[in-house]
Amino acid sequence: MAADKDFNLLNSTLKWMLKDRKFHICIHDLSGIIHQNSSLQIPQKNTIHSCKFCEYAKLTTRGFKFCLKCKELSLKKALTKKNLFIGQCYLGITEIVKPIYFNDKPVCVVYLGNITLKEQTSNIYSNIDRISNLTGVKRQYLIESLDTTEKIDISELSEYEEIVEIIGSSILQHINQGMKLSRKSASALPSYRSTNNWVIELIQNYIQSYYDRDLQLSQLAKLYFLNPQYLCRLFKKETGTNFSDYLNSVRIDKAKQLLSMTEANIVDISIDVGYKNVTYFNRLFKKNTGMTPKEYRIQNTSA
Structure with missing residues (x-):
């Protein structure tokens, strides 16, 4: 089935990983490869930070700007570090971030987020109290939507890091196969019409x-x-x-x-x-x- 050009390995991987789970996966395309390759295309909700907590945080103009700025900074950090890292958004929600490179060229950045670390719950509440006053987003909305996040212990984070690594490997595997089939230069990035x-x-x-x-x-x-x-x-x-x-x-x-x-x-x-x-x-x-x-x-x- 993997050899079938109509089989979407990445989409199937996301579907099964996200089944009955509350964490969210976002793949931010930086090369066009994900978006333009039919075998790697994913639902629109997985190309942006689209989950209930994030949507509430973006309800106001200032909240929306805060979220976009947060993503901008995380992208810059990802391309500077060039390795997986764990961070928190300005409200304290945890996400695992991994830049995907092919021949030293950035392909995309994989985010696994919408995670609440139980040990940091009190800090999240403090952030919500402080930030909601700045953004105008109702505190109640953010507090209630915490129930839609994946609540885990810090010790469990390594399991989620493995998920991100699997997604990254799936993307690179597909790119490598595509390069072999097209017989393109190993130093190039594949392109799609x-x-x-x-x-x-x-x-x-x-x-x-x-x-x-x-x-x-x-x-x-x-x-x-x-x-x-x-x-x-x-x-x-x-x-x-x-x-x-x-x-x-x-x-x-x-x-x-x-x-x-x-x-x-x-x-x-x-x-x-x-x-x-x-x-x-x-x-x-x-x-x-x-x-x-x-x-x-x-x-x-x-x-």
Whole structure:
């Protein structure tokens, strides 16, 4: 089965490792290999830190920025150390981080997180008390969502390190096999064809996941070690539009779904898709659709 080009070893590995478990695995692609290779593609939730605790922590603009900054710093540390390390996010949740290199070139960074170390519970509560005041995220949400994390003793961490090593080995094994089949130079990284530049596709994934937040292209550029101005030009080249217009189009599409499929009031829908100013939302909606949100709802919900 491993020789079958349609068999996804990485996805199957994640599926069985995560079955009935609370820890989360995120693989941050730094080369395009993971995203563009169909045999290594993984669910979108495993390309970002997507678990209940993290989502609550990112509910506010400041909380979202804190989380992105935390990931940026962990990526820099991973590429500096070039080895597995164990760290904590700014709220005290533990994660195991391992950079994956092929011929001294960074391929991706594997995160195994959403772990609460029982010995550090009191520190986590203190962090939540302190940080929730800064970010505006309700303390109660964060405290309650701790039950959705994997609670273990420090002595058990080595077992989770082994999981990260297995994932890393699976990725490298697949890359090596691909290089042999294609007879490419052993010093090169494999490349794959894609409709858009792989970074732009991953940026689009972030937009689909966090369109309702204060999402800035400059923030995302740091996660891929790119100059923001370069990424801005690349985004327009690949999508035909600039980042803000693309983000607005996604938000308007989500608003159209909510208008036609729910009875939520327009103010709430405006907030739900990322606009705090309903007047601005109404104006932008009409610019994009030719009608007001109210007119759109009437036209698309009538019998």
